[in-house]
Amino acid sequence: MKKFRKPAQVISPLDIPTQTPMRARSAGVISAHDLAMYEADGTALAFDPMQQGWVRADCDDDLTFAPAVSFDTVQPKPRTKMSADLIPLQPQYLLRSWGTGDLETYKALLDDPEVWRFLPEDYPNPLSDDMAMALIELSNASNHHQVFAILRDGDVVGQVRLEYDVEPDNGASAEISFWIGRAHWGKGIGRDVVKLFTRRSLRDNPWLTSLIARVHEDNVKSMKSLLNAGYVVEGADKKRANWVQLRLQREDTGL
Known part of the structure; x- marks a missing residue:
């Protein structure tokens, strides 16, 4: 076994x-x-x-x-491309890389103005096949980030991302972000995934001393998910108006 x-x-x-x-x-x-x-x-x-x-x-x-x-866990080296194999967070939750065969599922989840409402980019309206495929390819094309499709009970429900080099004066930090398709809202997925992915990111990247997250001030559900996972509000995001930055210190997690 x-x-x-x-x-x-x-x-x-x-x-x-x-x-x-x-x-x-x-x-x-x-x-x-x-x-x-x-x-x-x-x-x-x-x-x-x-x-x-x-x-x-x-x-x-x-x-x-x-x-x-x-499913075997993949022990990633910092800033290296992850395997497309399934990566368990919990029996209910798995992660894997996006693939070209996910195009229709990807579009069904992300081609929705309500999902884009609290994303930092503007909704393309609509999300074309070419743009969706470009985003899928971009998610796997850089060692600047790790991007995963989220599977809950076998169904793809959204995306989670860990991005490196997000603070010029702090190379030992990274940023997590996520989105969930609207059909899967209200099931506690964001809350669960933020907590599980936070712990996995710190465990698999031992050189990280903290994780940050940025959230729109009106995005109450995502804010609650981050606070529930132990993130603390630092203040206004310096890059975007009406956004807030939160941080979680490794030393506060016991990892």
């Missing part, structure tokens, strides 16, 4: 599951409670397609005729 480790989270040692004898795979998938605990302490897990759930990757595999599988 292939293995991966999930991003570590800060929890009390009392919350970590105690060591128990090796569990047989045939005993069934792990509970939601133990899944959360195993995610927190970085225990390697594997998805069991036969039982449609998660098991410990080191379980006693007594069902060898139907091997459990998982």
Whole structure:
């Protein structure tokens, strides 16, 4: 079985599951409670397609005729192009690079004035095939950023980005940004992805000391998502009127 480790989270040692004898795979998938605990302490897990759930990757595999599988995490070097393989944030959330085969999905999500309402660029009205393809190609063409399609329960729902060299006087910072297609609003996706992607970005880029985010002052939902993830308002964005800059310090995360 292939293995991966999930991003570590800060929890009390009392919350970590105690060591128990090796569990047989045939005993069934792990509970939601133990899944959360195993995610927190970085225990390697594997998805069991036969039982449609998660098991410990080191379980006693007594069902060898139907091997459990998982997605490998990609350990990126700073500022290098990421693999197009699926990258797990949590069982519910996966990331991957955009591809040319995503054109129709990409347009369906992004060709919407409401989605562009709080983006820094103006809505092209409409988003043409050529422009959409150019944006997809640009997302994979630079080591200045990492751009990922967000998958929730297998469906592409939006995009998240980590951009480097965003502060001239601070080379150890990067900026996160995201957008979610309107059909997927109101499901807590932004809140979840900001928190998970923030932790992954800091873990995979150990040279970063802080992350920043910029949000329009009227974008209440995105502001709440960032505050919920631990970002703190620094003040007005120097680049854009009516925008606010927030920052999260690595030292405040325990990573």
